[in-house]
Amino acid sequence: MDSDNLSFYKDRRVLITGGLGFIGSNLAVRLVALGADVLLVDSLAPDYGGNLFNIDAVQTDVRVNISDVRDASSMQYLVKDREVIFNLAGQVSHIDSMRDPYTDLEINCRSQLSILEACRQHNPAVKVVFAGTRQIYGKPDYLPVTEEHLVRPVDVNGINKAAGEYYHLVYNNVFGIRSCSLRLTNVYGPRRLIKHSWQGFIGWFIRLAVEDQEIQIYGDGSQLRDLVFVDDVVEAFLCAGASDACNGEVFNVGGNGPISLSDLVELLVEVAGTGRVRHVEWPVDRKSIDLGGFYADSTKFMRAVGWTGRVDLRDGLTRTVAFYRQHLDRYVDTPLDTAPGAS
Amino acid sequence: MDSDNLSFYKDRRVLITGGLGFIGSNLAVRLVALGADVLLVDSLAPDYGGNLFNIDAVQTDVRVNISDVRDASSMQYLVKDREVIFNLAGQVSHIDSMRDPYTDLEINCRSQLSILEACRQHNPAVKVVFAGTRQIYGKPDYLPVTEEHLVRPVDVNGINKAAGEYYHLVYNNVFGIRSCSLRLTNVYGPRRLIKHSWQGFIGWFIRLAVEDQEIQIYGDGSQLRDLVFVDDVVEAFLCAGASDACNGEVFNVGGNGPISLSDLVELLVEVAGTGRVRHVEWPVDRKSIDLGGFYADSTKFMRAVGWTGRVDLRDGLTRTVAFYRQHLDRYVDTPLDTAPGAS
Numbered sequence: 001m002d003s004d005n006l007s008f009y010k011d012r013r014v015l016i017t018g019g020l021g022f023i024g025s026n027l028a029v030r031l032v033a034l035g036a037d038v039l040l041v042d043s044l045a046p047d048y049g050g051n052l053f054n055i056d057a058v059q060t061d062v063r064v065n066i067s068d069v070r071d072a073s074s075m076q077y078l079v080k081d082r083e084v085i086f087n088l089a090g091q092v093s094h095i096d097s098m099r100d101p102y103t104d105l106e107i108n109c110r111s112q113l114s115i116l117e118a119c120r121q122h123n124p125a126v127k128v129v130f131a132g133t134r135q136i137y138g139k140p141d142y143l144p145v146t147e148e149h150l151v152r153p154v155d156v157n158g159i160n161k162a163a164g165e166y167y168h169l170v171y172n173n174v175f176g177i178r179s180c181s182l183r184l185t186n187v188y189g190p191r192r193l194i195k196h197s198w199q200g201f202i203g204w205f206i207r208l209a210v211e212d213q214e215i216q217i218y219g220d221g222s223q224l225r226d227l228v229f230v231d232d233v234v235e236a237f238l239c240a241g242a243s244d245a246c247n248g249e250v251f252n253v254g255g256n257g258p259i260s261l262s263d264l265v266e267l268l269v270e271v272a273g274t275g276r277v278r279h280v281e282w283p284v285d286r287k288s289i290d291l292g293g294f295y296a297d298s299t300k301f302m303r304a305v306g307w308t309g310r311v312d313l314r315d316g317l318t319r320t321v322a323f324y325r326q327h328l329d330r331y332v333d334t335p336l337d338t339a340p341g342a343s
Numbered sequence: 344m345d346s347d348n349l350s351f352y353k354d355r356r357v358l359i360t361g362g363l364g365f366i367g368s369n370l371a372v373r374l375v376a377l378g379a380d381v382l383l384v385d386s387l388a389p390d391y392g393g394n395l396f397n398i399d400a401v402q403t404d405v406r407v408n409i410s411d412v413r414d415a416s417s418m419q420y421l422v423k424d425r426e427v428i429f430n431l432a433g434q435v436s437h438i439d440s441m442r443d444p445y446t447d448l449e450i451n452c453r454s455q456l457s458i459l460e461a462c463r464q465h466n467p468a469v470k471v472v473f474a475g476t477r478q479i480y481g482k483p484d485y486l487p488v489t490e491e492h493l494v495r496p497v498d499v500n501g502i503n504k505a506a507g508e509y510y511h512l513v514y515n516n517v518f519g520i521r522s523c524s525l526r527l528t529n530v531y532g533p534r535r536l537i538k539h540s541w542q543g544f545i546g547w548f549i550r551l552a553v554e555d556q557e558i559q560i561y562g563d564g565s566q567l568r569d570l571v572f573v574d575d576v577v578e579a580f581l582c583a584g585a586s587d588a589c590n591g592e593v594f595n596v597g598g599n600g601p602i603s604l605s606d607l608v609e610l611l612v613e614v615a616g617t618g619r620v621r622h623v624e625w626p627v628d629r630k631s632i633d634l635g636g637f638y639a640d641s642t643k644f645m646r647a648v649g650w651t652g653r654v655d656l657r658d659g660l661t662r663t664v665a666f667y668r669q670h671l672d673r674y675v676d677t678p679l680d681t682a683p684g685a686s
Contacts, residue, residue, distance in 0.1 A: 098517065101456045101460065101510075102453065102456060105448075105452055105453060105456060109448055109452060109503075109506070110445065110448060113444045113445060113448060113499075117444065148493070150491070150493060150494070151493070151494050152509075152512075153509055153513065154513060154516065154517070155513055155517065156456075156510065156513060158509075159506050159509040159510060159513065160452075160506065162505070162506070162509070163452070163502050163503065163505070163506045166495075166496055166501075166502040166505070167444075167499065167502060169495075170496065170497060170498055170499060170502065173497065174441065174497070174498065
């Protein structure tokens with residue numbers, strides 16, 4: 001995206017749901033730099049990724065409203081004067097969704113309806129960009145996965161995230177609330193929750209490397225993964241929010257190419273200079289919801305808005321490790337061996 | 344399905360959710376004839392299709408439990424000793440779902456989770472057949488539509504029905520609750536709600552014909568429709584419930600071939616000997632959620648279980664019109680010109 005387009009955000013009134021979370025806070029930092037008027041909504045639900053330290057660098061430049069996106073009346077007020085909503089609030093743990101499907105339903109379905117209904121009733125001219133996920137594709141029939149691939153989620157979280165995405169498309173098509181969805185692959189970088197392993201492997205592996213611990217890989221580690229650095233994802237959201245070419249569409253947003261889990265961990269350990277690898281047997285409960293190899297084709301999004309991923313994996317991991325080395329105490333509140341999800 | 348397979352249902356303990364509704368009650372009547380132990384659950388929610396008269400012929404041969412499938416504790420008790428669950432409870436109005444998306448979410452998503460969670464905790468050996476819908480495909484990319492077609496719902500009801508279906512597949516794959524989904528096209532026949540037009544055109548058109556009224560067709564009536572008689576759908580549910588070849592799969596269940604809306608109404612008026620047709624302009628709110636022409640390819644289901652549709656449209660419409668002529672007062676409680684949805 002060139003500088004002309006970035007100027008779209010100067011003085012733009014923006015709302016970020018899940019704004020204290022991983023991607024939301026990185027987006028907030030960037031939007032402040034672009035001169036936007038930034039309002040963050042976050043429930044700070046325990047263990048979900050929201051962290052006030054995430055916006056430490058911009059805390060005087062943004063407004064923070066602690067509330068739950070399921071709360072329809074708060075949302076009706078909060079969306080009112082916004083021009084762009086980056087809709088990133090959500091429950092992202094696949095394991096939690098299988099333990100407590102009702103809470104996942106509330107957060108990933110009801111909350112999306114409450115945001116979209118608020119827009120329909122109080123701000124129909126707003127533009128909404130939804131954070132979708134590659135999880136909704138399930139185990140892929142072919143690689144790289146395009147947007148033409150069937151949606152076939154393998155857990156309750158994936159189902160509810162798919163429904164949340166579909167709501168955006170229906171509200172775009174039927175009610176004219178301009179919306180699109182970015183189906184993100186594995187996003188990594190500074191400000192991600194790393195205190196437990198329930199929100200995906202990458203944050204947990206980075207913590208283990210930084211703390212000079214053993215990283216366990218299930219099986220032979222040959223399964224392919226698609227990693228995208230958070231700054232590139234922030235850029236993707238900015239592109240989508242500024243472009244009406246995206247309305248009513250879904251787009252994959254992935255990395256620059258697949259890497260095997262083994263190679264990834266090897267690179268991580270090399271970059272960090274700490275940590276080590278051990279291969280272990282698949283736990284049965286993990287294997288049943290594993291998707292095998294996955295990487296996405298992001299061509300449709302590149303063509304629609306001119307986005308491209310710029311940060312290579314070595315550089316991204318280096319920046320990520322450096323961030324957590326500097327701020328580890330802000331992201332880790334219990335010793336590693338007692339952290340939830342530690343093996 | 345041959346008589347050997349039908350004997351599967353002799354003394355079989357069966358639960359039908361939405362058992363007082365259109366398809367549920369027809370299924371109940373058939374299961375009683377096959378010697379099954381039939382328990383019906385229905386909330387009798389106003390305007391949703393549940394009607395005690397639907398089981399008039401078998402009322403002493405079935406047990407009826409009035410409760411809402413959203414009620415998790417009732418469901419935990421009711422599923423306990425059942426061997427097969429035909430899961431037909433749902434909100435089926437596309438228009439209602441756009442007026443009140445939260446209620447649709449509760450009925451089509453939360454209730455499915457409460458049924459499946461009840462099975463997981465109290466009856467994991469049960470077999471579940473879910474009533475899916477062709478609505479989840481949205482506007483088709485090609486005809487006839489196969490199960491490989493993208494799921495791309497155009498309204499909130501379609502989204503939530505898709506989620507309800509996906510839950511069944513995930514509970515099959517992850518928790519071993521044997522489940523499958525039949526994606527039904529336009530089902531017609533005796534015992535369908537005809538008192539308003541909010542649950543699809545076919546019931547309403549049949550009422551208008553029986554009451555010798557004008558039937559309005561939006562546009563030129565060239566749009567193709569796929570009608571399947573309820574007895575054939577009942578047979579499809581029985582086949583699926585008796586076959587483990589269906590587990591974890593979705594299947595289209597449609598009619599014997601497409602017919603244009605014009606030809607359908609002409610045939611209906613001819614068969615009834617009453618009613619007449621008028622073509623009118625599309626109302627804007629209807630056009631925005633119309634799917635255009637649609638018909639399904641049911642080959643996958645035919646191959647899996649040997650099902651085939653047997654009742655042709657003329658015969659099915661004749662039987663349907665005769666049923667409503669005989670029992671009109673049981674299905675129509677307000678004069679036609681004051682019925683909800685009457686133009």
